[in-house]
Amino acid sequence: MARLNPGRSGLIVAVFVLTIAVEAVADEPTPEQVKAADRIFRDVYGKEYDRVTKERPTPSEKAVLAKKLWDASRGTRENAALARILADKALILAGGDPQNGYPIAVEILRSRVGQGKERPEQFLALATWLDKKARVETPDKSVKTAAELVETYREAAETCYELGRDFEVTRMLAKAKLTASTFLPYAQSAALAREIALDQAEYDALLKLSADHKRFMQTLKTKSDEPAANQGLALIMLRTGNLPEAIKHLRVLKHGDLKTLGDLLAANPPADPVQVGDLFRKICDNFPADKAILLGYARKYFEAALAKDANHPESTRLKLLVQELPILKPLGSTAPPGSVVELIDENGGLAETLAKFEGGTANVTWDSENRYAGIGALRLSAKALGTADAKQGTVPSWKYVITDVPNPGEFRYLRFAMKVPSGSYAIFSHTGAGYVFGKPSTDPRTYSITAKVPGEWIVVTRDLLTDYGSPFSLDGAMKLETDGAVLVDAVYLGRTVRELNRGYPKPATREKQ
Numbered sequence: 001m002a003r004l005n006p007g008r009s010g011l012i013v014a015v016f017v018l019t020i021a022v023e024a025v026a027d028e029p030t031p032e033q034v035k036a037a038d039r040i041f042r043d044v045y046g047k048e049y050d051r052v053t054k055e056r057p058t059p060s061e062k063a064v065l066a067k068k069l070w071d072a073s074r075g076t077r078e079n080a081a082l083a084r085i086l087a088d089k090a091l092i093l094a095g096g097d098p099q100n101g102y103p104i105a106v107e108i109l110r111s112r113v114g115q116g117k118e119r120p121e122q123f124l125a126l127a128t129w130l131d132k133k134a135r136v137e138t139p140d141k142s143v144k145t146a147a148e149l150v151e152t153y154r155e156a157a158e159t160c161y162e163l164g165r166d167f168e169v170t171r172m173l174a175k176a177k178l179t180a181s182t183f184l185p186y187a188q189s190a191a192l193a194r195e196i197a198l199d200q201a202e203y204d205a206l207l208k209l210s211a212d213h214k215r216f217m218q219t220l221k222t223k224s225d226e227p228a229a230n231q232g233l234a235l236i237m238l239r240t241g242n243l244p245e246a247i248k249h250l251r252v253l254k255h256g257d258l259k260t261l262g263d264l265l266a267a268n269p270p271a272d273p274v275q276v277g278d279l280f281r282k283i284c285d286n287f288p289a290d291k292a293i294l295l296g297y298a299r300k301y302f303e304a305a306l307a308k309d310a311n312h313p314e315s316t317r318l319k320l321l322v323q324e325l326p327i328l329k330p331l332g333s334t335a336p337p338g339s340v341v342e343l344i345d346e347n348g349g350l351a352e353t354l355a356k357f358e359g360g361t362a363n364v365t366w367d368s369e370n371r372y373a374g375i376g377a378l379r380l381s382a383k384a385l386g387t388a389d390a391k392q393g394t395v396p397s398w399k400y401v402i403t404d405v406p407n408p409g410e411f412r413y414l415r416f417a418m419k420v421p422s423g424s425y426a427i428f429s430h431t432g433a434g435y436v437f438g439k440p441s442t443d444p445r446t447y448s449i450t451a452k453v454p455g456e457w458i459v460v461t462r463d464l465l466t467d468y469g470s471p472f473s474l475d476g477a478m479k480l481e482t483d484g485a486v487l488v489d490a491v492y493l494g495r496t497v498r499e500l501n502r503g504y505p506k507p508a509t510r511e512k513q
Helices: 031-054 059-074 080-094 101-111 119-136 139-162 166-183 186-222 227-239 243-252 257-266 273-286 288-308 315-324 349-356 464-468 497-503
Strands: 340-344 363-367 377-381 386-390 400-402 413-422 426-430 434-437 446-450 458-463 472-474 478-482 485-494
Touching: 031 059, 031 080, 059 080, 059 101, 080 101, 101 119, 119 139, 119 166, 139 166, 139 186, 139 497, 166 186, 186 227, 227 243, 227 257, 227 288, 243 257, 257 273, 273 288, 288 315, 340 497, 349 363, 349 377, 377 478, 400 464, 413 426, 413 497, 426 485, 446 458, 458 464, 464 472, 478 485, 485 497
Parallel strands: 434 446
Antiparallel strands: 340 485, 363 377, 377 485, 386 478, 400 472, 413 458, 413 485, 426 434, 426 478
């Protein structure tokens, strides 16, 4: 399930400074804009639309015009009202041809899933069409559609939790389980049933944490330094990965190892990570219910110490501990195996790979202080125009299948963090497409993300299949370009947005500006 949500419980701060979704959400058009857009639609497509809707056309004619209008909608992003009218008309037509129209309808509805309170209804609208599509397809084709329908119900469940619509969470998970058992082969259905059961168990655990959080907060209203409430809240925050809030409650304590831990975590300059890790190990036996989480934090700090200094005096001990201690898995943030993969995150050696490439004209380094998450970010600096260009095969491990319904080890979505401290523009591109910050783009496979360069970290999520237009192989080709300086961090591939949300790293608690 999702992270504990600020809107309903106050348990965790927002994860991203800014998230740009697959389809940008435009401002609501004014009535005047809608009228003007309708006039354009009638002028350009009115006769053809009327013929197809009023003169008993064949279903295939409706699907052909639906695709034509939907393609026109995607190419008319500068006029939000016209783009919406074209998509609405395409959606109406798509329903007239179950065989060829449903894929178009699904694509339109998927693009409309936004970030607001109406998301559950948007997911359900998408689910309705996916269900229709699965029922008219042949069994071999319906498997992919049904797998997407199961994922849609799981995303709807997660969104319902975030919005506090608790009853609907269980209902959405039940729909997901029923869909899997109805349409999917037994082995696939059974595996998904186990995953959905884990979703339900995690949701129940989050509800209990929410109740505990509410109880502790009520106590602090009358006595802000009450030790048991602050300790309980600190452990809840650690369990859900909200380290900044955990530190606040740890430091309120008067004495003991937890107080010391809070002071070390808040120290500026940062405390020795080995000292912090050892303290997490020391206190874990006092909190058996949270032992795995506390040991996970210990491992995280030992890994940070090794990353900072590979020849650390205690490197032998630290390496052995990293092998033995569990990976940090905050509640609500664990992605299933094979669903998320890291392209750029803590792999500082990639900077050397790019710096050695003969076509590069910029200085490529690993910046351990200005980073979005973890211990560092890839930095490209240029006095004038500069590029770092890794051609096909330069990063040998980058060989990933991008497809519509990915199996484990295959992917569809890309998420990355970007910051441009100086310069007028920056471009980040890969095998399939490019993303521009700070200037318009005329290349059909290069997408303008922001009109101005982002001076603070932003997080961008892209549907690679939509960007490229068909399945492809993302290999070791990557390019950065700027006329100033650009930082890229936490570049991940994911099977679904839901799994990316669970597996994507949280922002660093401290950053040098």
